[in-house]
Amino acid sequence: MKTDLIKNIIKENNGIITAREIKSHNIDSWYLTDMIRKGELERVSRGIYFDPTFNNFDExxxxxxxxxxxxxxxxxxxxxxxxxxxxxxxxxxxxxxxxxxxxxxxxxxxxxxxxxxxxxxxxxxxxxxxxxxxxxxxxxxxxxxxxxxxxxxxxxxxxxxxxxxxxxxxxxxxxxx
Structure with missing residues (x-):
């Protein structure tokens, strides 16, 4: 359920999500850690994550x-x-x-x-x-x-x-x- 919400936020942001956005939706940061462990997300920088299935990383x-x-x-x-x-x-x-x-x-x-x-x-x-x-x-x-x-x-x-x-x-x- 929470993972689906995270995926929706990622889709709205064209593959990027921040820890701040997670907190604003009252989602525990553990979900991000779990998604990284599963290979669903990559940590790009402190507090910023990218979904590698999006091929359009916008610098x-x-x-x-x-x-x-x-x-x-x-x-x-x-x-x-x-x-x-x-x-x-x-x-x-x-x-x-x-x-x-x-x-x-x-x-x-x-x-x-x-x-x-x-x-x-x-x-x-x-x-x-x-x-x-x-x-x-x-x-x-x-x-x-x-x-x-x-x-x-x-x-x-x-x-x-x-x-x-x-x-x-x-x-x-x-x-x-």
Missing amino acids: LFFLQKQYGKCIYSYQTALLLHGLTDRNPFINEVTVYQGYNAWRFKNKVNVHQIKKDWYQIGITYVDTIMGNTVTVYDMERTICDIVRDRKKQDPEIFSKAWNLYLKKQNKNIWRLRE
């Missing part, structure tokens, strides 16, 4: 499940919005200043921003695997890249800007904010 979704305060930005956001065709060498996220990002700074390129600006331009986008992740909107991403232009590839920005101008759902006035 972007997994990272945000693990570190909820990170927001995809810069070149990763360009990719998610369809403003570049290049996969970044390393994914880029933004957190607010003062957030302790030491746990995941080796996995991604971490940018820090003032806490007042952290919430501006947050939106949600589906990854290639169909999972929803938190990302900065197109306008915020363009502004971030312009602000940090000395560290950015000018070719990527130029292509992103041209693709942005062709988008139907753009909001050029928002760039002034």
Whole structure:
């Protein structure tokens, strides 16, 4: 019975479940341990488990499940919005200043921003695997890249800007904010 509930949660999350989700449903963590022992689940990281029957392990979704305060930005956001065709060498996220990002700074390129600006331009986008992740909107991403232009590839920005101008759902006035 409890195992069926766990499997339903896993199906809703495209193969991923967290210990926090188990606790919120008042299910003992013993069930997770039992499912791991039977080979029905794999422990990916502390508190995060993956069903190996799902062939679509989504790295972007997994990272945000693990570190909820990170927001995809810069070149990763360009990719998610369809403003570049290049996969970044390393994914880029933004957190607010003062957030302790030491746990995941080796996995991604971490940018820090003032806490007042952290919430501006947050939106949600589906990854290639169909999972929803938190990302900065197109306008915020363009502004971030312009602000940090000395560290950015000018070719990527130029292509992103041209693709942005062709988008139907753009909001050029928002760039002034």
